[in-house]
Amino acid sequence: MKIRRILATAVATAVTTPALLLSVTPAFADGKPAAQTQEKPSIAELELAAAAAQAAYDDAVEAESAALAAVEALLSDTAPLAVAAKAAEDAAALAATAKSDADQAVVTAQAAVDALTETATEEERTAATTALTDAQAAAVTAAEAKATADAALADALDARDDERVEALRKLDQAKKATKAALADKTAADEALAKAKEEEDEEGEGDEECVPEAKLTTVVTGLPSTVVAGTKVNFKLRVTNGTDKTMDEVLPFAYVHATDESGLNDIDDLVHLQWSSGSSSTWKTVDNKHYMDAISPLKAGAHADVKMRLTIDASAPAGNGVTFVAGDYFNDNGTCGGSPDLEGYEFLIAAAGSEPGKVDDATPSTTAPSTSGLTPQSGASASPVSGSLAATGSSSAMPQLALASGAALVIGAGAVFVVRRRKAGSHA
Template sequence: MKIRRILATAVAAAVTTPVLLLSVTPAFADGKPAAQTQEKPSISELERAAAAAQTAYDDAVAAENAAYAALEALLSDTAPLKVALDAAETAAADAATAKAAADQAVVDAEAAVDALPETATEEEKTAAATALTDAEAAAAAAGEAKTAADAEFVAAGDALDDARVAASRAVGQAQDATEAALADKTAADEALAKAKEEAAEEGEGGEECVPESKLTTVVTGLPSTVVAGTKVNFKLRVTNGTDKTLDEVLPFAYVHATDKSGLKDIDDLVHLQWSSASSKKWQTVDNEHYMDAISPLKAGAHTDVKMRLTIDASAPAGNGVTFVAGDYFNEDGSCGGNPDLEGYEFMIAAAGSEPGKVDDAKPSTTKPNTSGLQPQSGASASPVSGSLASTGTSSATSQLALASGAALVIGAGAVFVVRRRKTGSHA
């Protein structure tokens, strides 16, 4: 028998649906959901994906190491381009020395011509003139050689610089590729680990979790209007109305809000916190985990959990809802929870507003049609009737219902929080 508890809450804004709230009940039946937008990958598929991601990451690391090695080689004094640059530098220096010597030879030849005495013979004059001509020709050739050597030196320097820049760029690209591959690998590993954890939870022995309407969660003291920029305190009372002690009871809460149009999600401006006798410090409701367990909760007893709702001053006027529920686990393996997820609707008034005296928020619970759904050990569920079935959402959810004028848009774009937990853990 698999322990599987599904109390899904639709809490994210859609973009086109009308003013709707979603109430949810557990539903277990044979067969696969009739409408699903995407089939959940198997563990073997996730293992293959993780292996492929690991291989891609290993290849990226190897490529990055190779890029580093190539750059280090270019920075070495023994790199061919560096050797060529050094040779070109030496050749340019030698050419410069030769040019300087040739220029001096011209100066000396000119001085020899100027120094000829008036008594010099024609042969002496001719010899001096020839020497000057030869020196000038040699100087011109040395100048051309120096120009060529200088050009080769510059070209060799440019070639080395270009190669080093390209190698540095290759290192940067390799680093980016490694980072991306690591992100893919991490995501694949996390997906595989999560799937294995869920499979382990679903494979645990024990009795099935069942709906328990006598375990109730009631909100008191939450105003029906809350002004942006303020905080309000209220209570969540968890009551065990059964005739037996529940070994571990876990309260659950979720807050969702939109602007007046119902089209803009403002969840990041609305904050829900809780504290209890076992946890005095205010803790933020993260919309994924239970609050601390109440252990035990005797038959007929109740416990109050302090709640605090804070709305940022920048929040626009709009609408909100706080969903609450509760589940239980017993040491004998039995488990269950609220068959319905209640939502307490409230209005959000703009910062600085004076709403005056307001009533407490009232619960709005939709009772879904669950006829024909019977608990069993399978992990899938048959579709329920109603508009939600056509959206492709899990068949563990109920029909959509109008939300008493609260401008919350929940439907086709809804996100479903699957509340699951191993017996005895607090994750």
């Protein structure tokens, strides 16, 4: 099984089961901390994750349906606050009519007073004046009643509308929750399907590969801070610390980056390239994260691969990590590789920054010791006499099925994945 497919499964699964992936058991005890050798989730665990995602999606659909029903009920004229608002509207209309009538009564009474002639009796003058005074008092009372009714109507309408807006807000949240739950369910289902497919492929494999701690990969010259918009060159050294020649060795490199929050992936803004020690041509690390095979790598020998990290100028300040490892396979069918991915962490500084002198990035795990290596010739380990094969990665690469830890920073947290490779066809 190739690491590319396992990483894809891990990314999909991590959306719904980050805690699950952090609790898997070591692939090889080997006296190492669990964080360095973690297995990928089992089929049973992925089935549980898929079932949980399905249940969460079902709950979200039910909650959205309930939220929609609540909105429809509140938009109905029979909703309690809608009924109260209608009653307030009716009361306000009656109060407006009463005020209009009272105002007209004042106008009529004033006209009657104005129409009095010099021949009008005292009784007639008193009656007209009293009628005007009473009409004016009634008009004041009617105006106050209308103001009260209008205020009550405004309160009733606000209450009705606020309730409807809140219900619509909850419906919108429910729709978003349903969408997110569907995405989680889809990811969990896909992770389960891929795991089952890979299990079927593994079942068809031959001999299982083994971890080889003496196949080491060390990065030198990678700065601990890289400015966006720049390129930095560094070196990946692959060393065969065993006493046997490895017919083909596949160097592996993978770069992952996020913004400062750690929640937003910016992998599309960081780029890895490589070149063999004898070539000036830069090649992009492919989507399988492997470089061309070193053929062969003799006992005690090492090979240097020139690496280049480019960060787009548009990349925000953030954090990155470059993982490296090595896999080998021999003509006799034996295979294996580094038991761990070495992670070299670095900071990403915004474009135009001046970080000054910075130290080199250091590995996040302890690299296997390379002391006591037997060189091909002379007193020290020497560069490999073999070369990076011009034909690209070997078709036998899918045979590699040993365990190697991989730390992926994926939004919700760090996910530790085991690389397991088995004999099979190159897919």
